[in-house]
Amino acid sequence: MIPPREENSKWMQLPRDIVIGHGVIREVKNVCDDLKLGNNPLIVTGTHTKNIAGDIVYDILADAGVDPSVITVESATAEGVRRVEEVALYNNSNYLLGVGSGKSIDVAKLAATELDLPFISVPTAASHDGIVSSRASIHDGKRVTSVEANAPMAVIADTEVIANAPYRLLAAGCADIISNYTAVSDWELAYRLRNEPFSEYAAALSRMTAKIVLDSVDSIKPELESSVRIVVKALVSSGVAMSIAASSRPASGSEHMFSHALDMVAPKPALHGEQCGVGTIMMMYLHGGDWERIRNGLKKLHAPTTAAELGIEDKYILEALLLAHTIRPERYTILGSGLTPEAAERVAKITKVIE
Numbered sequence: 001m002i003p004p005r006e007e008n009s010k011w012m013q014l015p016r017d018i019v020i021g022h023g024v025i026r027e028v029k030n031v032c033d034d035l036k037l038g039n040n041p042l043i044v045t046g047t048h049t050k051n052i053a054g055d056i057v058y059d060i061l062a063d064a065g066v067d068p069s070v071i072t073v074e075s076a077t078a079e080g081v082r083r084v085e086e087v088a089l090y091n092n093s094n095y096l097l098g099v100g101s102g103k104s105i106d107v108a109k110l111a112a113t114e115l116d117l118p119f120i121s122v123p124t125a126a127s128h129d130g131i132v133s134s135r136a137s138i139h140d141g142k143r144v145t146s147v148e149a150n151a152p153m154a155v156i157a158d159t160e161v162i163a164n165a166p167y168r169l170l171a172a173g174c175a176d177i178i179s180n181y182t183a184v185s186d187w188e189l190a191y192r193l194r195n196e197p198f199s200e201y202a203a204a205l206s207r208m209t210a211k212i213v214l215d216s217v218d219s220i221k222p223e224l225e226s227s228v229r230i231v232v233k234a235l236v237s238s239g240v241a242m243s244i245a246a247s248s249r250p251a252s253g254s255e256h257m258f259s260h261a262l263d264m265v266a267p268k269p270a271l272h273g274e275q276c277g278v279g280t281i282m283m284m285y286l287h288g289g290d291w292e293r294i295r296n297g298l299k300k301l302h303a304p305t306t307a308a309e310l311g312i313e314d315k316y317i318l319e320a321l322l323l324a325h326t327i328r329p330e331r332y333t334i335l336g337s338g339l340t341p342e343a344a345e346r347v348a349k350i351t352k353v354i355e
């Protein structure tokens with residue numbers, strides 16, 4: 001059940017078990033036992049990640065006498081969620097495991113929420129903080145909708161598996177965390193101008209997490225498990241900030257609205273974290289903050305800082321900048337009631353996102 005929102009009361013959902021480390025995927029049965037889950041799980045995995053981790057989870061559970069079923073998802077759509085729910089109901093599944101990247105985790109998370117079943121997140125990449133959060137993003141071909149869901153009961157993040165994922169995914173995860181800087185600035189602005197509910201604890205945790213990652217860019221390298229540990233811990237910490245706030249506010253502001261807008265207008269969007277990173281450079285400029293520090297940090301991480309590096313034409317960057325404020329009108333940000341075309345071009349050019 002998704003917690004109710006009474007004024008003056010707070011219901012935070014946090015994972016109970018968070019297991020991070022080399023080879024911890026092999027703890028999956030122990031985690032399920034710790035949570036006293038049943039004997040009939042459904043593993044929701046992706047077409048690439050099935051071979052990488054889905055099959056390992058299946059074998060561990062099957063060897064331990066559990067009777068798992070498996071379903072593969074190709075995209076995070078409402079249709080995909082419905083298909084998972086049907087298979088779970090047909091198999092009488094008593095919990096779901098999302099084993100893979102963002103889309104498998106989101107589909108499993110939302111299906112589990114709708115079926116009122118426990119959900120365990122087993123990420124194969126550290127590409128964004130959705131691996132631990134209580135939100136799921138669903139795509140309908142034209143737009144992405146972020147919906148409330150139950151937080152995972154457990155997160156099992158195997159640093160060996162994640163270190164073997166394409167480095168691009170890890171750099172995207174770092175950029176998603178660095179974007180907390182502008183998300184928190186937007187939230188503070190909304191608190192000051194609109195008296196929006198604000199949590200100092202969530203904001204401080206979110207900002208500190210972004211600082212740790214930005215301060216660590218020189219230590220974050222491909223195929224290095226110590227780098228993965230830094231990023232996974234940051235993603236967990238950012239997820240906890242969202243749980244404390246009972247909202248994605250601490251980790252999603254104008255830079256995320258820009259990324260969601262790009263998902264709508266760009267023929268071939270880049271990774272979520274990559275787009276948020278580029279959005280953070282521009283939104284930091286609008287906030288009057290140190291956008292060059294953000295840009296330099298992303299460069300050191302080899303994350304995209306320009307439209308060309310995102311593989312997106314300049315005109316879509318400008319279109320997304322003009323659309324961004326309409327994405328979530330109730331979420332006040334530095335974009336206010338929208339940029340003029342001239343202002344959009346100026347911010348994109350000054351920050352070197354477009355030429």
Ligand SMILES: NC(=O)C1=CN([C@@H]2O[C@H](COP(=O)(O)OP(=O)(O)OC[C@H]3O[C@@H](n4cnc5c(N)ncnc54)[C@H](OP(=O)(O)O)[C@@H]3O)[C@@H](O)[C@H]2O)C=CC1
Nearest residue numbers: 046047048049101102103124125127128130135136137165
């Ligand atoms: N819930 C939330 O709060 C959030 C949700 N999102 C959503 O998450 C999705 C993006 O997630 P993201 O992870 O960036 O991208 P994808 O889910 O699109 O995954 C990117 C690709 O990486 C592959 N992959 C993952 N792990 C490995 C690995 N270890 N080795 C090789 N390939 C691997 C995936 O394979 P495969 O095909 O098997 O999956 C997939 O092809 C979007 O739908 C976005 O809207 C984004 C931010 C927050």
Ligand SMILES: O=C(CO)COP(=O)(O)O
Nearest residue numbers: 129146176248251252256
């Ligand atoms: O991506 C997120 C935080 O990093 C979630 O934010 P949204 O609520 O914008 O989907």
Ligand SMILES: [Zn+2]
Nearest residue numbers: 128129176276
């Ligand atoms: Zn994000």
